Amino acid sequence: MKKLNSVLLIDDDAATNFISKMLIKKAGITDHIETVLNGKQALEYLTNTGDYERLDSIYPKPMLILLDINMPIMDGWEFAEAYSKLNENQKEGTVVVMLSSSLNPDDKERASSLPAISSFQNKPLTTERLTSIIDTFFSEQKE
Template sequence: MKKINSILLIDDDMATNFVSKMLIKKAEITDHIETVLNGQQAIEYLTNTGIYHKEDGIFPKPMLILLDINMPVMDGWEFIEAYQKLDEKQKGEVIIIMLTSSLNPDDKERATHFPAVSGFRNKILTKHALDSIILEYFPSYLE
């Protein structure tokens, strides 16, 4: 089975990150999972700046980003706005799935207005939800 190059988890809840990471590891769909606690850290990770500064000029370009909406410092909406302004060489071909515990239907509607957002799922990530994401966005990785 082909593997996704890397997955970026953006969520301020460490327990949620732990569960998501364990599910992803068990699914064996990637060898690299990066977790950050807010949108600002995610932008720094994607652009090799701040605590993620690297001199090599190679950007991580994860193929899948699982993004929480409600976070301190920079929330999911602010992350999407900042992400869309990044240079194309920093973005790569990524699927961004918003994961949220919000029951507000306006959030799901709002997500449809951002071209960078591929999908919207309720959190916490489950095996079924992860399988559904892989089937929908990465079907060639199931062969």
């Protein structure tokens, strides 16, 4: 499989980010994993504003975003709304997967109604879930 240029983790829980990073590294799907703690930081990263000014050659645009729902400052729903308003070139080729520990079926239904959200998965991220995401959205990347 051709590697993804970058994965962006948006979650305020350090343990969750650690586990997700380890699974992504073990799967070998990318060489660059960026972690932010809320939707506001994620938008700053994606739009080169705020604390996350970057050069695309150093921090490429993520092809996969793993998004938590419940976070301070800007939660997953607020991020999805703001993300949907970004320029197409800032979103093109990016898959947003909402990861949640919520068992509320309304959350899954709400996520499926948002064009910015490609998929809704339950936490924690597992090797099986990650493989399913890659197979579903990036199978054309395989050589």
